[in-house]
Amino acid sequence: MKKQKNRRRRKSLKTEMPREKRNMEVRKSTRNYKDIKHFSLTPEELERLKEAVDDRKKLIQVLRGKPWPMKKKLVTLRESQQFVEKYEGALGKGKGRKLYVYKVMMTKKWMKFQRDFENFRTACIPWEMKIKEIESHFGSSVASYFIFLRWMYGINMILFGLTFGLVMVPEALMGRPYGSIPRKTVPRAEEASAMDFAVLWDFGGYAQYSVLFYGYYNNQRAIGWLKFRMPLSYFLVGVGTVAYSYMVVIRTMARNANESGVGDDNSFNFSWKVFTSWDYLIGNPETADNKFASITTSFKEAILEEQESCKDDNIHLTRFLRVLANFLVLCCLAGSGYLIYFVVRRSQKFALDGLENHTWWERNEVNMVMSLLGMFCPMLFDVISALENYHPRVALQWQLGRIFALFLGNLYTFIIALMDEINLKREEENIVKFNITTWEASFYNGTVSENSTGLPFTVQPADVPRGPCWETMVGQEFVRLIISDTMTTYITLLIGDFLRAVFVRFLNHCWCWDLEAGFPSYSEFDVSGNVLGLIFNQGMIWMGAFYAPCLPALNVLRLHVSMYLQCWAVMCCNVPQERVFKASGSNNFYMAMLLVILFLSTLPAIYTIVTIPPSFDCGPFSGKKRMFDVIQETLESDFPAWFSKVFSYASNPGLDQTMSGAQCQKLTKNLAEQNDVFLASVHTAEPSAVQPLCIYEQNRGRKLRHEVTCTIIQFILQHFYTWKCI
Template sequence: PKEYLITLQVKVKKWMKFQRDFENFRTACIPWEMKIKEIESHFGSSVASYFIFLRWMYGINIILFGLTFGLVMVPEALMGKPYGTLPRKTVPRAEEATAMNFATLWDFSGLAQYSVLFYGYYNNQRTIGWLKFRLPLSYFLVGVGSIGYSFMVVIRTMAKNAHDDGGGDDNSFNFSWKMFTSWDYLIGNPETADNKFASITTSFKEAIVEEQESRKEENVHLTRFLRVLANFFAFCTLAGSGYLIYFVVRRSQQFALEGLENYGWWERNEVNMVMSLLGMFCPTVFDVISALENYHPRIALRWQLGRIFALFLGNLYTFIIALMDEINLKLEEEKIVRQNMTIWLTNLYNGTLPENVTGPPPHVSLADVPRGPCWETMVGQEFVRLTVSDTVTTYITILIGDFLKAVFVRFFNYCWCWDLEYGFPSYSEFDISGNVLGLIFNQGMIWMGSFYAPCLPAINVIRLHTSMYLQCWAVMCCNVPHERVFKASRSNNFYMAMLLFILFLSTLPVVYTVVSVPPSFDCGPFSGKTRMFEVIGETLEHDFPSWFRKVFRLLSNPGVILPFILLMVYVQYTFILQIKNKINNRKITVLVQNAN
């Protein structure tokens, strides 16, 4: 009947409206989704892939922040001994006058150093509070669990992207499909229509570049010569950067031996500032060098990422080697301090030291007690300072290099001798490779330093949150689309592969210090132990039955662990082969359908 058809049409329209509203609601619930869509419509998928990657890393750091804040910092602040009850929780007498100065706090010394922000503040009590919370065990497990969770998420995301990337695209009549099927006729908002128009225009530019690259003819011998020359220049830049870092680190060690109080601000922060400046200017040099190679923009981006990756990796491990040298110096100093503390206590007790003495007499102020060098806090401070200085350098670069440059070009173009917009200096393009590598290596520092500074994940969450808004604003207001717009791959697995490699390299120094380096004797939750991992054995000894300890020792035997590792490698290899087979089968299916 006619009435039934009318009723059915009304219901179908309501259902379609409900689906659109639900899709809009779902999109609105995704953080920064509309901002990223707007950037993608104006600048292409290559620029948008950076912001998608940033949002993904923001989610990872929220979880890491929740672990460290909820299971380490809050229990110590609420149930641990308060400030001033132990020497490790008290500012020394020599530092009291400047403990609250802004310059001292900005350097993460003074009162900030003797707080829950750093490793040295935590006590080695086995249990704290009325909950009998095992803080040393929680501290160790959170550090290990954060690394394990990061590995799991990165590998899972890579596997998911590889699976989603295998569907294949039908490239037949590409321009015709874009011309006649790109517009969404349900759009009713003028701003949305403008964004959609910009998105279609950008997709045509991407498709034109892809077609031009596929048909391009070039002089093979000249191209090879220019690419060899470009790689030579890149190698010289990397070698010069490595030597400069080595030279600056040696200078900083000399300054530390002579006393940093005798030097100014630049000498105290020289290593951090040089690393930040190299990370800011070297990508620009690599970008100029890449113009000689004449690669496809997507391939050029990967070469750029690889070179900056090598630059940052060399800088980071040079920095780590310097820290290891400083740790060894602190360990040697610790032996002398322990002897001096024994002599000091003997003098306090009139030449005869009672048995089981763990502290000075009550009449001695805790601020006057000699302290051993807490190398863990020193390492945590270095990573926090490096993270903060890198953040400040990045923001200043955006404000000066992008915003002020754009203002100058915009307002002085009318009264200048040449066209500033199309000549020098022109508007800036968004540096995809430099920003992606900056994110990856900053995350590597978070993974490496959060064991010694539980505040690092919180600092990184703030950094990523502000970076999203500041960089979105800078892109839309100060940057112009790339001259050669190209389409990014449907997954960010190239970014993920570098992130996984950095995660692996970041865990090596942490594992080395946990397994091989003795903890400081008078600071941190593992003080009094020969190695940090002994907290696991202590827990098994006191909290589990004897049969469980025997099973655990059996499972931790190298003869059991090695076959298990080999089995995991075999399973991972088989999994990768299955994904590749699925991708190839889907591509063959698409080719057969196109042929038919």
């Protein structure tokens, strides 16, 4: 009877007392247990002990966010851990409690595995620690460039895998060997100089007649014992790389918009930075120095943001200076455009006279002028931007826009020059066709004596006349442009950053003025110029990869070397910017420019594929009227007749445009309905409920992106079918 009364009393205490008091009671009652193995607890006591252990575990998880002094946090953490370790094993005593012990053990092991896997995943991210170190010393704006470079490296690795695994390797292993047919043989007139360094540096000679360029590939439908469809694979890889690039860029932009769409609470910004910035788990002195530099940089960023928000300048003077700066920028753009046009016209005259009769500079004048303009014009724009007095983030976007216009004008001027060169090559191709017909007729009309015992007359592949192959010429021009731009960038880095830093460092003590504070001083890292260089190099890769499958491999090598070289240069030769800023929206701004360049780069490639007939004696599409005829040929040869009819009906321009328009309209309508729902929730909610408004703005941005994407898709479909009809 006495035991039953005690049980009832404990049960009533359990229902009446708050959880904190019950925890205190369990703690007091368990303090007297010297060894819990010698005691048999009642089911009620075990239940209370289990609840107490669970409460201590929850307290350990949320202890970091408690508004308690650090001493109290440490004492509570130590007591809670000891309590859990001491009494958690007691819950496994008795019948039916082994499952609980097993669950607790597996939970601990799973948490440890998650922590180890997260550390392993972080360690596997390429160059993560290098970028973190740069961010701690130079701020997030400089680190955003290296994050963008790492992202571009990953994209180019995928493109390299596609072209190398599905185009270059099958042709090298299963295709006809070198010297078997004319398109895979160096002409007899070029054999003497085919291995010269100057020829190979211009990607001529043996480099031209290799798997690096379009003209080497044979037009045989199936090659090797696998019956690999080389022309079909070449065409699908070219289309697939562009489609994959579109998908990745748009998805990355959407993910960045979703992550930055919901606003955060910026109240008490400096208090949060002062009291919560330090990481107390740091045990390495070097890591502590990096963290100290990172906190200092974040304070500079926050102070600058506050100063910019409170600035009150003379608005009329500011407007005049900004108009003057834009006028100077327009003059620079017009001058660079005229210079490129003049150089292109000179190069066409040199081509008509014969490039072998001119110097190295005259042969490479276009590439060198474009590289030099890309190197010096951003510096001039940076000097002009000092007149405008913009916020650093806004100034970076203006600088990016101006360099974007410069590079875009240079690139399209280069493309116009290539189009003129293609027309000249096609005229030369018609002449070669006539000469080949005459050359072949001379063999048929020849006479041989019946009593002749000599060897039969054979023609070596090196002696066969051949056309100019305008596709290989286009690929060579893009490869030369990439190589010259890369060399210019590295030379500028070594001279403009390294030698400048050495000069300032070792001659400062014996110079007439302070070299560090005055001219020339240490250089700052040019974020805008380097970002635009990456973007436009990638645009040239997308534009020329169809005619030079080696371009993704060259770009992977270039990005790999650039990461190490620029990380070393920025840490050893550069100083942090005087006006640092937080690059909150810069990554998506980079992606927007990359998407525009992707669209503008694919237009010339699509135009040449759809409208210009391929060369008659080189490349996988020789002998066809258009390059995309390989799709129709595959459908007719490898698929049943009904499938070809279904595909022709499905590729009807009217059906495709109708379906794409209906899908885009449906997406836009759904987003508009979501906006209306969230806007209604904003009107009915309290003034402090700002979350629906953030989601409304986010969905409005999504709607705008969907409308732009739909317009681009319909534009491509319309012009594709127009070119197809032509």
